[in-house]
Every structure is written in structure tokens, then in C-alpha cells.
Amino acid sequence: MLTDTSTAGHHLNECLNSDGSVKPVYRNLVNAIDSLGVPELQRRWNDANHRAALDAFTFMLDPREFRTVPTDWVPRLIPEAEWDVISRGVAQRLKAINRFLLDLYCGEQEVVPPDVMYSCQYFNPELLDYRPPRDVFVHIYGIDLVHMGDGRYVILEDNLRIPSGITYQMKSAEIGLGAIPELAAGYDIVPYDIRAAYQEMFASLCDKDSPVCVLLTDSKYGSAFFEHRYLSELFGITLVEGSDLYIGANGRVRARAMGGDFEVDLIYRRVEDLELFVPGLTEAYLDHKVVLVNAMGTGACDDKLVFLWVPDMIEHYLGEPAILDQAVSYDLRSPANREYVLQNLDSLVLKTRQGYGGLGVFILPDLDKGYRSRLAQQLIEQPQVFIAQETLDFSQHLVFDESSGVFEGRYVDLRVFAVQNGHGEVTVFPGGLTRVSEANSRVTNNSSGGSCKPSWVVR
Amino acid sequence: MQTQLGGPLALGSQSVGSQSVGSQSDQEPVPVHFAYVARYEYSDVVVQNDNFLRLSPYDDRYQTPVGGGSEVATVPTGRRITYPDRLGNVVNRIRITAPHRELIIAATGRVCLNYHAPVLDDVPLASVSYGLDAQEFLTASLLADPETVRAAAREAIGSATTLLETVSGVVRWVHDNIRYERGNTSVNTTAADLLESRSGVCQDMTHLGLAMLRAHGVPARYVSGLLTRQPGETHAWLEFLHPERGWLPADPTRGIMELNGTDYLKFAVGRDYSEVPPVSGSFVSKGEGWLNFTTAEVFFDRETVSVDDALALLDC
Numbered sequence: 215m216l217t218d219t220s221t222a223g224h225h226l227n228e229c230l231n232s233d234g235s236v237k238p239v240y241r242n243l244v245n246a247i248d249s250l251g252v253p254e255l256q257r258r259w260n261d262a263n264h265r266a267a268l269d270a271f272t273f274m275l276d277p278r279e280f281r282t283v284p285t286d287w288v289p290r291l292i293p294e295a296e297w298d299v300i301s302r303g304v305a306q307r308l309k310a311i312n313r314f315l316l317d318l319y320c321g322e323q324e325v326v327p328p329d330v331m332y333s334c335q336y337f338n339p340e341l342l343d344y345r346p347p348r349d350v351f352v353h354i355y356g357i358d359l360v361h362m363g364d365g366r367y368v369i370l371e372d373n374l375r376i377p378s379g380i381t382y383q384m385k386s387a388e389i390g391l392g393a394i395p396e397l398a399a400g401y402d403i404v405p406y407d408i409r410a411a412y413q414e415m416f417a418s419l420c421d422k423d424s425p426v427c428v429l430l431t432d433s434k435y436g437s438a439f440f441e442h443r444y445l446s447e448l449f450g451i452t453l454v455e456g457s458d459l460y461i462g463a464n465g466r467v468r469a470r471a472m473g474g475d476f477e478v479d480l481i482y483r484r485v486e487d488l489e490l491f492v493p494g495l496t497e498a499y500l501d502h503k504v505v506l507v508n509a510m511g512t513g514a515c516d517d518k519l520v521f522l523w524v525p526d527m528i529e530h531y532l533g534e535p536a537i538l539d540q541a542v543s544y545d546l547r548s549p550a551n552r553e554y555v556l557q558n559l560d561s562l563v564l565k566t567r568q569g570y571g572g573l574g575v576f577i578l579p580d581l582d583k584g585y586r587s588r589l590a591q592q593l594i595e596q597p598q599v600f601i602a603q604e605t606l607d608f609s610q611h612l613v614f615d616e617s618s619g620v621f622e623g624r625y626v627d628l629r630v631f632a633v634q635n636g637h638g639e640v641t642v643f644p645g646g647l648t649r650v651s652e653a654n655s656r657v658t659n660n661s662s663g664g665s666c667k668p669s670w671v672v673r
Numbered sequence: 674m675q676t677q678l679g680g681p682l683a684l685g686s687q688s689v690g691s692q693s694v695g696s697q698s699d700q701e702p703v704p705v706h707f708a709y710v711a712r713y714e715y716s717d718v719v720v721q722n723d724n725f726l727r728l729s730p731y732d733d734r735y736q737t738p739v740g741g742g743s744e745v746a747t748v749p750t751g752r753r754i755t756y757p758d759r760l761g762n763v764v765n766r767i768r769i770t771a772p773h774r775e776l777i778i779a780a781t782g783r784v785c786l787n788y789h790a791p792v793l794d795d796v797p798l799a800s801v802s803y804g805l806d807a808q809e810f811l812t813a814s815l816l817a818d819p820e821t822v823r824a825a826a827r828e829a830i831g832s833a834t835t836l837l838e839t840v841s842g843v844v845r846w847v848h849d850n851i852r853y854e855r856g857n858t859s860v861n862t863t864a865a866d867l868l869e870s871r872s873g874v875c876q877d878m879t880h881l882g883l884a885m886l887r888a889h890g891v892p893a894r895y896v897s898g899l900l901t902r903q904p905g906e907t908h909a910w911l912e913f914l915h916p917e918r919g920w921l922p923a924d925p926t927r928g929i930m931e932l933n934g935t936d937y938l939k940f941a942v943g944r945d946y947s948e949v950p951p952v953s954g955s956f957v958s959k960g961e962g963w964l965n966f967t968t969a970e971v972f973f974d975r976e977t978v979s980v981d982d983a984l985a986l987l988d989c
Contacts, residue, residue: 327759328756328757329756329757329758329759329764331756332754332756332764332766333725333758333764333766338768339751339752339753339754339766339767339768340751340752340768340770342752342754487957489720489721489770490720490721490957493720496770547759549805549806549807549808549809550805552808552809553805553808591813594812594813594814595813595814595815595818596815597809598948
């Protein structure tokens with residue numbers, strides 16, 4: 215059934231060899247689907263969608279519309295040996311970026327040109343000379359990768375301010391397995407424990423066994439509110455909005471609560487402009503009255519121009535070459551690069567330095583000529599706003615169309631999450647979140663309408 | 674989050690051809706102090722104000738910053754970092770988080786202005802080729818796009834074929850054809866807009882000059898600074914690239930080339946105004962903000978000038 219779908223025969227389909235035969239690691243999965251049959255798979259699909267709706271497994275693009283995350287319940291499989299490289303590469307990158315941020319704010323950094331660093335929107339001069347608890351800036355790290363089809367993964371960008379999506383990794387796998395347990399037959403799925411890793415991280419930063427932590431959400435109308443609610447329940451911490459927090463007479467942060475207000479040791483913040491949500495918070499933070507996860511100022515390395523220097527950070531701070539490659543990128547402040555980019559517009563991606571969630575990403579080969587030349591004009595006028603990246607012919611995966619009962623090929627990326635605790639130990643959660651593009655698109659961000667897919671690391 | 678841009682507003686009055694005595698390359702450098710102050714007001718409390726200040730003297734053969742060059746301060750105070758950008762401009766980024774309804778920015782500095790002999794070695798434009806580094810000053814920037822001014826650029830130079838003739842043609846044409854008038858243009862006015870309206874201030878005339886020079890294949894960049902003998906407001910002029918002599922200044926607003934005297938004090942260079950405003954940044958507030966007052970002063974005879982002297986200009 216899987217193999218006779220011609221639409222799925224893309225040469226970089228992760229499940230298939232170039233001749234259309236199923237790759238060894240996917241054989242059990244394909245057999246399981248075949249023995250279920252399409253009508254049964256459609257029934258189970260419906261069960262899974264129903265479960266997702268009941269659990270309010272949402273990613274809200276419009277607060278007026280209840281919308282579950284579109285999910286393809288057939289998992290992506292990552293062999294443990296491939297995962298091992300990803301995992302080491304992610305941990306290495308996280309450590310180098312953290313060391314760099316420490317030098318940027320508390321010492322002298324020589325890796326990135328000063329005008330790039332200090333003109334960055336998210337560089338915050340207020341934080342100079344402030345050392346965060348245990349020297350940890352990056353507690354939670356999200357990194358976007360694509361698979362080049364031969365076990366080689368390439369980095370597209372880093373997410374360091376408020377990386378979002380770890381719940382979608384957990385929950386899509388949980389719901390998928392619950393509805394279609396037959397798919398796991400013959401696989402040993404590598405487990406992970408997000409709760410334990412986060413709680414250890416919280417405790418190690420506060421020097422307390424059970425610190426008082428809260429999760430600060432932007433609001434229940436925010437797109438990732440499901441994640442905020444789910445994680446606060448998972449970790450057993452209070453979910454608060456900005457107006458629930460204030461600074462007490464002793465300078466410490468307090469939270470309003472029914473049974474009486476309480477002092478807060480740590481804020482797992484899911485908002486960027488903290489001072490706007492909680493006036494006085496910056497001062498409390500700089501006075502070491504509260505711990506913030508992630509630390510303030512990490513956004514300086516979220517900048518897509520700074521991205522270009524991360525391999526240099528790895529060599530400079532860790533004295534070793536980068537384990538994972540990153541997409542070839544161009545600094546458009548240089549006239550030579552600008553010239554090159556203008557001559558190769560049809561094969562490049564333009565990104566704005568400060569964009570996120572798929573906003574400000576322009577995949578030039580996929581755009582019409584008029585739009586492309588308007589962008590070229592903007593690039594000439596404001597080169598400092600953009601970077602350019604080579605487009606990559608990355609992998610597709612099989613996606614089930616539940617109404618027609620057919621599998622088709624769609625582009626997928628992989629967002630991997632890691633946590634660093636106060637002892638400097640890094641945990642990378644196996645599998646990550648696979649995001650699936652819409653048909654005929656290569657943009658996979660959920661904010662841009664993409665769907666997700668469970669990913670298992672299998673032994 | 675809102676954007677704030679300040680100055681250069683205008684040049685006080687036009688004094689055509691007020692070029693000082695000229696080519697005495699053997700003259701002693703002239704040490705001067707400058708002071709700049711600006712006051713912004715807001716209709717509601719501002720909780721965060723993050724500004725980039727380009728108010729420090731540029732270091733080149735025309736002028737030498739003395740004793741660290743400059744001092745900048747804000748009221749209320751904020752956290753500051755100082756860095757050079759890729760074109761050699763000194764940038765002070767100051768982020769203020771104390772709540773305020775009024776922001777004062779003050780800058781002072783000391784600089785030696787050097788006399789410079791005029792460059793007379795002209796070259797045929799057809800024979801000049803510029804390196805890759807110059808390319809960004811030949812193509813369109815946000816406010817100065819050569820494509821939009823080609824016809825006027827041709828008219829401006831007549832039959833000129835050499836570099837200096839071309840520059841001088843453009844500078845004179847802008848001076849003769851554009852009326853100096855305040856209030857008709859804004860920080861977003863482009864060279865093409867000015868060609869249409871035919872009236873504007875120094876920064877607009879500079880943009881038109883830049884676009885026209887670029888149309889002729891002459892790399893040209895925007896300069897922001899002060900007129901030392903007519904301070905009061907910041908001024909704008911341009912620099913064009915001479916293949917052997919490097920960047921040379923010219924002032925379309927006053928209609929002159931050969932700014933070899935001590936009339937000009939330079940803060941920053943960029944492709945156009947949008948890259949090097951004296952003050953740029955953003956603030957967070959429910960209300961709106963506006964520039965309430967700004968002035969600048971240059972002192973030829975003072976031993977010291979402090980930030981307090983700059984603040985005192987507010988009371989003038």
C-alpha cells in the first residue's frame with residue numbers, strides 16, 4: 215500500500231530508497247500499516263484526532279477558533295546511531311553559545327564583530343556585568359534541523375529566547391501510540407523524562423530541593439497556551455499571567471493567589487518583554503532576587519546574523535570542530551556577498567535578522583519573479599536587515615491523507631529540544647518534534663500553518 | 674514599540690560660497706569643543722527607551738578626536754555600550770528603563786580640525802574603476818536610488834567627462850535648482866521626492882546629490898555632523914570617492930566642493946541618513962513622543978566643555 219503511491223516517490227523521502235522500496239528501519243512500520251488496512255487506519259486516525267480535541271491539544275493561530283494541532287500520526291523513525299550524532303551536536307552547540315553569552319555580557323568576546331553584536335535588537339546593555347545563577351544563560355534550547363537524506367542533518371536556526379514546542383513532541387507521540395499501538399510492534403523506542411530534567415534544572419539553579427517556581431504565560435489567548443498549561447501541570451508549578459506577579463517590599467517577586475500571596479524563587483518565562491508584563495522585574499532579577507529561565511539576554515544569539523559565527527564559537531570555546539553542519543549563510547553587509555546573492559536569487563533563502571515562527575523567511579525559488587525582484591530591491595536598500603542562506607533539498611516524509619486514504623510526500627524538518635541544568639549537564643530529548651510543511655511548500659513552522667508528526671528514536 | 678528619529682532638522686541659513694580661505698595646508702590644526710543637546714517629550718510614561726547615538730567625532734585626516742573624543746549622557750541615565758560600526762562610526766547605545774516622560778540626550782567632545790589642501794588631480798570618469806568595497810555606495814540605498822534621478826543627473830553635468838567636473842556639476846545643480854525650505858520634507862523623504870517637490874533641507878539635498886553621483890558611477894556617501902561656524906542644528910553633506918585620494922567632501926546645500934577648511938565637524942558616515950541619524954531607537958509607551966528641542970554649539974576658545982555645558986544649552 216505504501217509503496218505503490220507514486221506521489222511519495224521523492225528521491226529524498228526518508229522512508230524509501232530511490233527505487234521506491236521501503237528502507238529497512240521502516241519495514242515493521244509499513245507491515246503494521248498494511249495489516250491494519252486503510253479503513254481501519256482511518257478509524258484510528260479519527261480516534262487520535264478525537265483524543266487531541268478532548269485534550270485541547272491546540273496551537274491557536276486565531277483565539278476565536280478552537281483548533282487542534284494538525285498531526286500526522288504515523289511516526290518518523292530515527293535510528294539511534296543517527297540520533298547520537300544529533301544529540302552530541304546539539305549539546306556542543308548549546309555549551310558554546312552559553313560560553314559566548316557569558317563573555318558577551320560579563321567579559322570580552324572576540325568571536326563576533328562588535329557592530330553585529332551590539333546592534334542586535336535583543337542585545338541588552340542593561341545586563342552587562344550581570345552573571346546569571348550558575349553561569350547558565352541557555353536553560354532551554356530549541357534547534358531546527360533538516361535531514362539531507364543520508365543520515366546527515368543540517369542546522370537552519372537556533373531558538374534561544376523562548377523555544378516552544380516540547381509538549382507537541384511528547385503529546386503527539388503519546389496520542390499516536392495510544393490510538394494506534396500496533397505501529398510500535400518490533401521497535402524499542404528510546405524513552406525520556408522531560409519532567410525529571412526540568413525539575414532537576416529548576417532545583418539546581420535555586421540551590422533548593424523544592425524551589426517555588428511559576429510559569430509565566432503571555433495569556434490564554436496566546437498560540438502556545440496549551441503548552442504553558444500542560445507544562446505547568448506536568449511540573450506541578452503555578453501558571454501565572456503578568457498581572458499575577460508583583461515586586462514585594464523586600465524586593466522579591468510575589469505571586470497573587472487565592473490562599474494568600476507567595477514568594478517566587480524562579481520564573482519559567484514564556485514571554486520576551488518581561489518588564490512590560492511585570493514592572494520592576496528587571497531590577498529584581500539584576501539584584502539576584504529571582505531566577506529567570508531562560509535568562510535575560512539570550513535573544514542576542516537568536517539573531518540570524520549572529521548564527522553565522524556559531525561554528526567559530528564552538529572552535530573558540532570548546533577547541534573542537536562543530537559536529538553538525540549548518541546551512542551556508544551570507545552576511546549581506548559585505549558587498550561581495552550582496553553581489554553573489556543578487557546574482558543567485560533563484561537558489562537562495564532570504565531571512566530577516568529578527569524574524570521567528572516562519573515570519574520573514576523568503577524561499578526565493580518558490581516565489582514569482584515580480585515578488586523576487588521587489589525583495590531584491592529591498593535587499594539593495596536595506597542589506598543590514600537580511601541574511602541569505604543556500605536552499606537545501608531536504609527530506610520528505612510520508613503523510614497520510616485521511617479522506618482519500620493515500621500517502622503523499624511532504625517536506626519535514628526536526629526541532630530538537632535540550633535542557634541545561636545548574637551543574638552544566640545537558641539533556642537532549644530523543645526524537646524531537648517533526649514539523650511537516652503544507653503541500654507545495656517548504657516552510658514547516660506551525661505558526662505558518664504546518665502540522666506535526668511524532669518522532670521516535672529506535673534501537 | 675515606536676521609532677524615534679531626531680535631527681538633522683535643517684541648516685539655519687544658506688551662505689553660498691562662504692568657503693574659508695582655502696588651501697593653506699601648512700596651517701595648524703584648530704582645536705574646538707562641541708556640545709549637542711536634544712529633549713524628547715512623551716504624552717505618557719515611557720518604560721523602556723533604547724537609543725543609538727552617533728554623536729562622537731569621526732576619526733580621519735580631516736579631524737582628530739582629542740582625549741577620548743566625546744562624552745554622551747542621558748537624563749534619566751541608562752546602561753550604555755560603546756562600539757565602532759563597520760564604517761568606523763562610534764556608536765553609543767543607551768538603554769533606559771527608569772520610567773520617564775522626558776528624555777534629554779547630551780553630547781560633548783573635543784576635536785582638532787585639520788586644514789587640507791584641495792585635491793586638483795582630476796581623472797576622466799570613463800577610466801576610473803572602483804573596487805568591490807565601493808559597490809555599496811554606487812547602488813540604491815533606502816533614500817537615494819540612482820535609478821530615480823537619471824535624467825536630472827545627465828542634465829546636471831552637461832558635457833563633463835571627468836570626476837571633479839561631474840561632482841561639481843551635480844553639487845551646483847542641486848544648489849541652483851532646489852530651494853532651501855523647512856517643513857516640506859521628513860526623515861523619510863527620498864531623492865526622487867525632492868526632485869519632484871524642488872524644496873527641502875540639507876539632508877534632502879545631500880540625498881539628491883548622492884543619487885545623482887551614483888547615477889554617474891561615482892561612489893558617494895552621506896555625512897552627518899555640524900557646521901562649526903553655524904552650529905545650532907546638525908548638518909548633512911556628502912563624500913565622493915576619488916580613486917587615488919580616497920573620500921573627498923562636497924556640500925550640495927551650500928553649493929561648494931573642497932571643504933578643506935575648518936568649517937565642518939563630522940560625526941558619522943553611511944549610505945544615507947537612514948543608516949546614521951544622530952539619534953535613533955525605539956521606546957515603549959502607551960503614548961506618543963516628539964522632539965521638543967535640540968541645539969548644538971561649537972566653541973573655538975574654551976579650555977573645557979562638559980556635559981553640564983551641553984545641558985545648559987537647554988535654558989538658552
